[in-house]
Amino acid sequence: MAATSPLGAISAEVTALNDYAAVRYTNIAFLTFMVFDHIITFETEVAKIWTLQWRLPKVLFLVNRYVIPPMLIFDGYRLSMIFRNLCVALSQSGPHGTVETILIVRVLAICGHRKWVRNFLVTAFLCAMAAWITLSSKIMTKTTGSPGGILFPGCLYSAPKYFFAAWIPPVAFESTIILITLYYLSEYEWSHINLTLRVLARDSMIYFLIMFLVLLANLFIAKWGHDFLGSLLIAPSSVIACVAAARMMMNIREVGDVDIEPLPAIEFRTPATTTMGDGEV
Template sequence: MLASFIFMVYDHMITLAEEVDRIWQQEWTGATWLFALNRYLTELQFIVNLVYIDGLLIQACDNFIPFAGASTLVSIAIAEIIMILRTYALYQRSKYILGLLAFFWTGQVIVMGTTLRHPTRVKLPEGLVGCIQGGSGDYAVAFWLAPLATDSVIFGLTMFKSIEYIYKTRYRVPLIHVILRDGILYFTVILTANLLNCLLYHLAPPSLKVIGA
C-alpha cells in the first residue's frame, strides 16, 4: 500500500503544474469539483489507511474497517460519475444514455453497499500485522463485479460512438482518437484489476483474498 501511495503522489507532483493551470485557475463547475474529489479523496483515503495499516490494536482496527470499504465505494462511485459524464457528452447529452448509465451506476452503488453491510477483519497468519477488510461468502466478489459491469457498458458505448465518428469524419477528429485510446487503456486496466480481485476472492487463502484491493 505504501508503494502505491508513493506512486500516486509522484504522479500528482509531475502533473501538478497542469492541474493548477487547467483546473485551479479556471471557473469552478460541477465537473471541476468531481475532479478535485477524485484527485484528493483517494490520497486522503490512502493516508488514513496507512495510519491504521499496522493494526496493532484490534479494537481500533475493528472501528476502522467500515471506513476502508465505504471510502473505496465512494472513490469508485466518483470516478464512475466522471466517466459517465464523458460518455454523456460524447453522445451529445442524450438523456437516454444518461438514464441508462445512471441505472447501472445506481445498481452498482447498491450492490457494493450491500456487500459492506457486515465488514470483517482479515485474520492474518501469525507474525504478520495489518488492518485489512475482508468479506464473508462468495457475495463479496460482487463488490468488484458491480463496477466492472458499469465500466463494460461505458466502454461499449465509447467504442461504438468513437468508431462511428471515425467512420463519418474519415479520421479528421483527433479528439476522438484520444477518447478511444484512453477508453481502451482505462478499461483494460480496470478489467485486469477487477478480474484479479475476483479470482483472488475465489482461489486465494483468506489472508490473501484482498491483496489486490
C-alpha cells in the same frame, strides 16, 4: 477431528506471513506511485484544473485527488500506533464512484450527448452503486477490523468468504461502458474526429480496459485467493482509479488549449446527426 500438528501450524503461519507481505508491499508500491504521480502532475493541475469554474467535474477531480488518497494511505502504510476503533473497513466505493461519474460525462461526449444514453448510463450507474452498497453493507456486518500488532502492522480485516460478490456490480458496469464506447466509436470516421475527441476516446478506452481487467482480477482473487491474498488488488484498483481520473481530466484540459480548426458535423451511420465540438469536460 484430528488436531493440527505443530509443523502444520508453523507452515500455516509462514504462509500467512508471506501472503501478508505480498499484499502489503503491493499496496505500498501502488500508494508510492500515487504520491509520486501527484507530485509530478501538481504543476499541471494548478494550471489546468484550479482555473476551472466550480462545477461537477472540478469538484469530482478534487475529491478524487485530495479526499480519497488519504483514506488509502491510512489503510495501506505502516501505522506504528493505531487504535482498534480506527480499524474499520473503509469503503472502496469513493474512488470508483467519483471516477465513474467523470466517465459518464466523457462517454456522453463521445456519443453526442444522446438523451437515451444519458438516462441509461445514469440508471445503470445508480443500480450498480445500489447493488455495491447493498452487498458491501451485508459483507461489512460480517467483517471485523483490528490492529495487526508488531508482526502485521496496520489494519487487518477478517471478511466472509462471499465478499468477492461485491466486485460483480462494478465489473458489470465497466463492461457496459466499454460496449457503449466501442459502439459509438465505430460510428465515427476516425480521420474526421478532432483532437479533443480522439484524446477523450483514447484515454477512456485505456482506462475502461485496465479497470475492467483489474476489477475482474479482484473478483477472481477474492473468490479463490486464500487468507490475505484475497485482498491483493483492492487498494491497487483504487489507486489506479484515482491516478487515471486525474490524468484523463488534465489531458483533456491540455488538448483544449491547442488551437484546433473547427470541423464539420460528424455523420453517423444512423439517420441522426450530431456535432462534436471542443468543449470542457
